Amino acid sequence: MDFPEELKYSKEHCWVRIEGxxxxxxxxxxxxxxxxxxxxxxxPEVGDDLEQDDSFGTLEARKTVTEIYAPISGPVLEVNxxxxxxxxxxxxxxxxxxxxxxxxxxxxxxxxxxxxxxxxAEYVEINE
Numbered sequence: 001m002d003f004p005e006e007l008k009y010s011k012e013h014c015w016v017r018i019e020g021x022x023x024x025x026x027x028x029x030x031x032x033x034x035x036x037x038x039x040x041x042x043x044p045e046v047g048d049d050l051e052q053d054d055s056f057g058t059l060e061a062r063k064t065v066t067e068i069y070a071p072i073s074g075p076v077l078e079v080n081x082x083x084x085x086x087x088x089x090x091x092x093x094x095x096x097x098x099x100x101x102x103x104x105x106x107x108x109x110x111x112x113x114x115x116x117x118x119x120x121a122e123y124v125e126i127n128e
Contacts, residue, residue, distance in 0.1 A: 001124065002029045004095055008111055009120035010071035012053075015095065016114060018105070023072050026099040027059070027090050030124050035061040038087040041068075043100055048076045050103055052110050057100070059090070072110045074103035 007015040013031030017024040032038065040060040050056045050070040057068040080099050083089060090098040105111070115123060 001033065001121070002095070003117040003121050005117045007095070007117065008071070008114035009117065009123075010069065010114055011123065012069040012071070014069065014071045016071050016111070017095075017099075018111070021105050022077065022102055023074065023105045024099050024102050025071060027068070027094055028120070029094050032090045032094050032098075035059060035064070035066065036091075037061055038090045041083055041087045041090075041100075043079050043083065044076050046076050046079055050074055050076060050101075052107070052113075059087075068100070070103075071114055072103065072105060072107070074106045076101050076103055078102040 007017055009015050009028060013028045015026050015028050038059055038061050042058045044056050050073055052070055052073045054070055055067040056070045059066050059068060079101050
């Protein structure tokens with residue numbers, strides 16, 4: 001499994017890449033691996049507000065649909081619409097082309113509740 005050092009991770013298997021006052025959010029390599037091939041997804045619209053730990057979309061894989069939980073709060077600035085046509089990008093490239101949304105970071109203190117790559121790797125190992 002790959003857990004890039006520069007990212008922050010949630011217990012719900014999302015990652016955040018911080019770029020200034022923006023947070024790019026996606027599903028971790030472990031999360032996509034556990035689900036299997038992603039066949040469909042539902043994402044919010046630009047302008048929607050995400051609340052930390054609240055559902056902001058769904059992923060469909062095999063015979064399961066799972067909620068995606070926001071690792072941080074903020075208004076949605078961008079949505080990766082390419083994912084609608086090719087949701088398996090999450091499986092192929094979860095940390096680059098497979099990103100889901102970009103939000104404005106409105107509560108930087110929320111970032112302290114997220115895990116480092118090392119902590120997330122330990123969390124995954126313990127919970128397998």
